[in-house]
Amino acid sequence: MVVDDSVVIRGMISRWIASEPDMVVAASLRTGLEAVNQIDRVNPDVAVLDIEMPELDGIAALPKLLAKKKNLAVIMASTLTRRNAEISFKALSLGAADYIPKPESTREASAADNFHFDLIQKIRTLGAKARRTAPVPHAPAAPHVQELRPAPALRPAVAHAPTPAVSAQIARRSFSSQMPKVLLIGSSTGGPQALMSVVTELGPVIDRFPVLITQHMPPTFTTILAEHLARSSRRPAHEAIDGEVVKPGQIYLAPGGRHMRVARHGAEVVIALDNGPPVNFCKPAVDPLFTSAVDVWQGSTLAVILTGMGSDGMRGGKDIVAAGGSVIAQDEATSVVWGMPGAAANAGICAAILPLNQIAPKLVRLFAGDRS
The missing domain is CATH 3.40.50.180 (Methylesterase CheB, C-terminal domain)
Known part of the structure; x- marks a missing residue:
């Protein structure tokens, strides 16, 4: 699900996703309010969520989306300003899985290429994990916090994930006999x-x-x-x-x-x-x-x-x-x-x-x- 009030960015990201053989655009929406209202219907694995949008911005929409679908992998997308970076950090505290800075101009080929590569990799990796994760019905909204807080043993965004034991087949080495410096x-x-x-x-x-x-x-x-x-x-x-x-x-x-x-x-x-x-x-x-x-x-x-x-x-x-x-x-x-x-x-x-x-x-x- 792509959520961005810029028709240019929304269209560009949607084309990139649609061109990947293992991905489908579940919805392309203009506001956070549309995303919250439609998430039950479109049931996405991943949401690419802009920060600045009319009606309901990304940081306000995030906990509402996670309340409706706890295993949704949300990637916050924003231009690279200090304010947006601060908001992205806050989004991680609220349960966003990741963030990605949008290029200042899509006309800059190298910046757009890097954004394209990074975004697709994040969607693919986080989407695969989301599809393996069984949803928890009636999940409570993530708590509202004002700054990035230390994580507990499991981050809120993945606390419901299965907890596979590390394979006994994985070899362990002894710790160094030397004192670390x-x-x-x-x-x-x-x-x-x-x-x-x-x-x-x-x-x-x-x-x-x-x-x-x-x-x-x-x-x-x-x-x-x-x-x-x-x-x-x-x-x-x-x-x-x-x-x-x-x-x-x-x-x-x-x-x-x-x-x-x-x-x-x-x-x-x-x-x-x-x-x-x-x-x-x-x-x-x-x-x-x-x-x-x-x-x-x-x-x-x-x-x-x-x-x-x-x-x-x-x-x-x-x-x-x-x-x-x-x-x-x-x-x-x-x-x-x-x-x-x-x-x-x-x-x-x-x-x-x-x-x-x-x-x-x-x-x-x-x-x-x-x-x-």
Whole structure:
């Protein structure tokens, strides 16, 4: 279901969806009110929901749509402004599955192409999960919250999802015998909520060790995410700056549109931002951070891969493990999308595959000296 008051955008997205062999446009609507009134009839798996619309805007329509169909995967779409980014974060708290920035102008070929690719991938991945999820009748509307909050063990948007156990066939490695000196985290779809949940309990780790995070996210969004991370952790958090020294007590977030790496500069470790091409179709990407950390911290590197589409982080995770470090993945049941953590788990590089609410306590123990 495509919901956008712009006939141009609505038509463009509908054509893209209709051209995919595994997708059908359930409805193309102009307002959030139309979407709420028609959702029972059209019964979509995914809704692409604009933020600014007449009669009922996207943020007001979202809880009403989820009240009628709890397993609906909602992708918020908006132009890239600070206000819309803030609203998109709020939408994640209300149960939206993901967000996507619309290009400022559809006449910019590269921007339109990126938007096209990203949107179709999100629809396909989230739609497949929605179709596997049995609807819960008479589901209550998601609670109204004013800012992005830490997620519970299961995000509201997927709390009803089945909870498959991690296969016993997936190999686990032992944790590194070396004490970790840094915490790296990679995440994508569902990541903002998962990150809030983890950093809320990470105070003892952040106080003594640097924490570096790459979340697949465009500019402006990363600025706001850093602010949310600072509030949730009650520790300093900011978008990383090229050349700054990496210190304990800080959370460094890869800025949107730049890869974040680390490098030795004499006796110090510094941030190295990179404006190179996308890696794994992402910029920033997780693999560059993970791989560069091996050159700095070798086997004292501990990485966590949270919910997200694709396989970013898996190759970098292999490098970390080969150097003697450790990788933890979020489990399938608590992931919005078990792409990135699933790729790492199935590659056999993880020392643990944990539900979201067990990750922070485990990290605190590991950084305190527990090696099991």
